[in-house]
Amino acid sequence: MSYFLQQLINGLTLGAIYGLIAIGYTMVYGIVGMINFAHGEIYMIGAFVSLITYFVLGVAGVTWVPLALALVLLSAMGFTAFYGWTVERVAYRPLRGSFRLAPLISAIGMSIFLQNYVQLVQGAQVKSMPPVIDGGFHLMETNGFVVQLSYLQIMIMLTTVALMAGFSIMIAATPLGRAQRACEQDMTMAALLGINVDRTISTTFVIGAILAAVAGMMVTLYYGVIDFFIGFLAGMKAFTAAVLGGIGSLPGAMLGGLLIGLIEAFWAGYFNAAYKDVAVFGILILVLIVRPSGLLGRPEVEKV
Amino acid sequence: MPLRLAAKDAALAAFVALVLAIPLIGFTTHETGSGTIVETRFRWVAIAVAVVFAGRLAWAFVPWRARRSSAPRLVQHRKLNTKYLGWLALAGAILWPFLPFASNYLIFLATTVLIYIMLGWGLNVVVGLAGLLNLGYAAFYAVGAYTLALAGQYWGIGFWEALPLCGVMAAIVGVLLALPVLRLRGDYLAIVTLGFGEIIRIVLINWQSFTGGPNGVNDLPLPTFFGMPFSARAPGGGKTFAQFFGLHFSPLANATERLIFIYYSILAVALLTNLLVLRLRRLPIGRAWEALREDEIASRALGINPINVKLSAFAIGALLAGFAGAFFGAHQSFVSPESFNFQESATVLAIVVLGGMGSQLGVVLAAIILVTLPEFGREFAQFRMLLFGASMVAIMVWRPRGLLSLRTPSIRLPEAPREAAP
Numbered sequence: 001m002s003y004f005l006q007q008l009i010n011g012l013t014l015g016a017i018y019g020l021i022a023i024g025y026t027m028v029y030g031i032v033g034m035i036n037f038a039h040g041e042i043y044m045i046g047a048f049v050s051l052i053t054y055f056v057l058g059v060a061g062v063t064w065v066p067l068a069l070a071l072v073l074l075s076a077m078g079f080t081a082f083y084g085w086t087v088e089r090v091a092y093r094p095l096r097g098s099f100r101l102a103p104l105i106s107a108i109g110m111s112i113f114l115q116n117y118v119q120l121v122q123g124a125q126v127k128s129m130p131p132v133i134d135g136g137f138h139l140m141e142t143n144g145f146v147v148q149l150s151y152l153q154i155m156i157m158l159t160t161v162a163l164m165a166g167f168s169i170m171i172a173a174t175p176l177g178r179a180q181r182a183c184e185q186d187m188t189m190a191a192l193l194g195i196n197v198d199r200t201i202s203t204t205f206v207i208g209a210i211l212a213a214v215a216g217m218m219v220t221l222y223y224g225v226i227d228f229f230i231g232f233l234a235g236m237k238a239f240t241a242a243v244l245g246g247i248g249s250l251p252g253a254m255l256g257g258l259l260i261g262l263i264e265a266f267w268a269g270y271f272n273a274a275y276k277d278v279a280v281f282g283i284l285i286l287v288l289i290v291r292p293s294g295l296l297g298r299p300e301v302e303k304v
Numbered sequence: 305m306p307l308r309l310a311a312k313d314a315a316l317a318a319f320v321a322l323v324l325a326i327p328l329i330g331f332t333t334h335e336t337g338s339g340t341i342v343e344t345r346f347r348w349v350a351i352a353v354a355v356v357f358a359g360r361l362a363w364a365f366v367p368w369r370a371r372r373s374s375a376p377r378l379v380q381h382r383k384l385n386t387k388y389l390g391w392l393a394l395a396g397a398i399l400w401p402f403l404p405f406a407s408n409y410l411i412f413l414a415t416t417v418l419i420y421i422m423l424g425w426g427l428n429v430v431v432g433l434a435g436l437l438n439l440g441y442a443a444f445y446a447v448g449a450y451t452l453a454l455a456g457q458y459w460g461i462g463f464w465e466a467l468p469l470c471g472v473m474a475a476i477v478g479v480l481l482a483l484p485v486l487r488l489r490g491d492y493l494a495i496v497t498l499g500f501g502e503i504i505r506i507v508l509i510n511w512q513s514f515t516g517g518p519n520g521v522n523d524l525p526l527p528t529f530f531g532m533p534f535s536a537r538a539p540g541g542g543k544t545f546a547q548f549f550g551l552h553f554s555p556l557a558n559a560t561e562r563l564i565f566i567y568y569s570i571l572a573v574a575l576l577t578n579l580l581v582l583r584l585r586r587l588p589i590g591r592a593w594e595a596l597r598e599d600e601i602a603s604r605a606l607g608i609n610p611i612n613v614k615l616s617a618f619a620i621g622a623l624l625a626g627f628a629g630a631f632f633g634a635h636q637s638f639v640s641p642e643s644f645n646f647q648e649s650a651t652v653l654a655i656v657v658l659g660g661m662g663s664q665l666g667v668v669l670a671a672i673i674l675v676t677l678p679e680f681g682r683e684f685a686q687f688r689m690l691l692f693g694a695s696m697v698a699i700m701v702w703r704p705r706g707l708l709s710l711r712t713p714s715i716r717l718p719e720a721p722r723e724a725a726p
Contacts, residue, residue: 091700116690120687274506277506289484
């Protein structure tokens with residue numbers, strides 16, 4: 001029981017991180033209809049910016065942890081958002097309105113580029129960071145097995161919930177959210193009604209990058225080690241999460257992320273850790289066979 | 305563009321570059337024994353910003369851009385004369401090993417290009433003709449290569465006996481994957497194939513007792529020339545290739561002979577593949593693929609069974625990947641799971657899309673470009689994948705429909721005979 005609880009906590013933490021990345025995929029897909037393959041790399045860049053900012057702050061003498069973390073968060077969000085904006089501007093905007101696979105190939109190229117760029121400028125070796133937030137609650141103990149809920153895990157989950165809530169409000173009630181929903185339904189019509197479609201799409205990429213940066217920072221804090229390759233697998237799983245939840249649906253992305261995190265944690269905890277990714281993709285295939293448009297996705301209406 | 309505007313534009317680009325460069329280029333960390341130290345590299349940042357500024361400024365004055373006006377214009381489809389290009393390429397391919405500059409390295413490289421051309425043609429059936437986005441194509445490639453490796457290891461089967469088996473195994477795996485997931489549409493199918501590709505790779509890594517795990521399999525069966533091996537001594541008292549042709553045996557010459565033989569074998573199989581695909585396109589099944597790509601509902605209404613048609617496309621694509629995988633195994637005489645990662649699938653997909661979907665010749669061009677491009681950068685190995693990614697983006701932005709984007713209608717109706725004027 002206590003082992004189960006521990007895996008549940010670990011799974012939820014992991015799932016929150018996947019969910020944050022998945023939102024970036026699902027939003028971009030909802031509006032532009034393309035798989036943004038470079039999104040995983042954006043998340044990786046967020047992790048690198050966080051780590052570098054943390055050490056630079058250390059040199060600058062900012063050692064009070066809450067202030068340092070807040071600054072790290074701001075810096076990661078700001079710089080990563082710039083990367084997200086640039087990627088869209090360079091690799092996707094010229095291809096808007098082109099045929100479906102062109103942006104996908106461009107995105108794959110961008111992903112390869114960013115990965116190698118970071119490897120080149122930051123080195124291929126793993127970078128590590130000392131634990132910043134220590135400690136946690138001991139929830140229960142059975143037969144000497146202690147169930148831990150660390151402060152960091154609480155912080156990750158709270159941040160995710162807060163971001164999700166703020167985000168849902170933004171989509172539902174602000175002019176930007178309305179513009180995004182309008183673009184999602186019909187880009188031409190939205191443009192005719194005076195919405196700056198290009199700017200809305202750029203903003204979507206920027207928001208996705210900000211969320212990915214938050215996820216990147218939390219992963220850096222949580223695991224303490226990052227390298228230039230972390231974006232690929234995390235991006236792939238986050239995209240799987242977005243599809244599992246129903247692509248284009250924000251609650252779906254969050255739900256999918258949590259499910260993927262839980263599947264991974266429980267599989268690694270109870271079965272074979274080597275096959276945890278197989279389990280994730282296997283369950284994705286099973287879900288899609290039963291519900292072809294994902295858990296919360298609207299079934300696509302086929303039109304002639 | 306006037307200079308002032310161009311300078312302003314370039315300054316903006318330089319500003320963006322500055323912001324992008326500060327965190328990742330400007331600083332880096334090193335872990336030393338006594339802790340992590342931060343290194344600043346502002347000179348690099350300055351260089352990056354200067355390069356972007358100069359590049360953007362120069363870009364504004366590139367002559368071919370100046371001609372472009374913002375006024376709407378008729379879209380002109382320049383028709384490339386590709387009629388003789390294919391024959392020229394074929395002649396070049398046949399003569400390649402005997403050209404004066406051909407070295408072992410160049411023949412090796414050309415064989416790699418041919419393997420990718422075969423992969424590209426196979427994926428072209430799935431993506432270009434049937435319109436099914438497959439992001440896990442390397443899985444079928446892996447099945448082909450591993451079938452050769454494991455059949456050789458466990459049953460002692462030679463290359464030519466194993467070759468059909470490789471194709472069939474890959475096709476079976478393709479059908480097994482396709483059966484449950486073909487109901488999915490577009491990008492859902494893409495992510496499932498992507499996941500499937502990863503599953504195959506993870507299984508190959510972790511099933512150590514059977515596949516050798518991350519170390520892979522060594523000593524794959526090499527192709528023989530009608531039963532005559534390329535070695536110093538033939539097993540079982542037969543003749544070797546060198547003995548049969550009365551050639552003097554030396555390890556170096558033998559390696560070259562084997563290389564050339566593999567090259568011609570794969571060239572022959574690739575040409576057969578090309579012929580097969582070209583024929584299939586004209587058969588009802590090929591027309592059904594294209595019909596399904598264009599409009600699934602309409603083709604269903606016309607009585608095409610989408611499941612069968614998609615299955616056949618998947619199976620044929622997988623079959624060709626299996627053959628290519630077998631040749632890859634023989635070519636490298638070593639397989640390991642790392643050869644079949646997502647980057648491999650992405651490269652093949654890029655070949656198909658860059659070539660212009662559905663164009664056989666386009667695949668050839670794109671394969672030559674994408675395979676040889678990283679080779680040019682060998683001296684600056686660190687930069688080559690960076691350039692590879694950047695050129696993928698650049699080519700797509702430059703020609704979004706691929707290099708040879710001409711799509712011929714696969715059926716051309718004869719001109720209706722003119723009624724004689726009364």
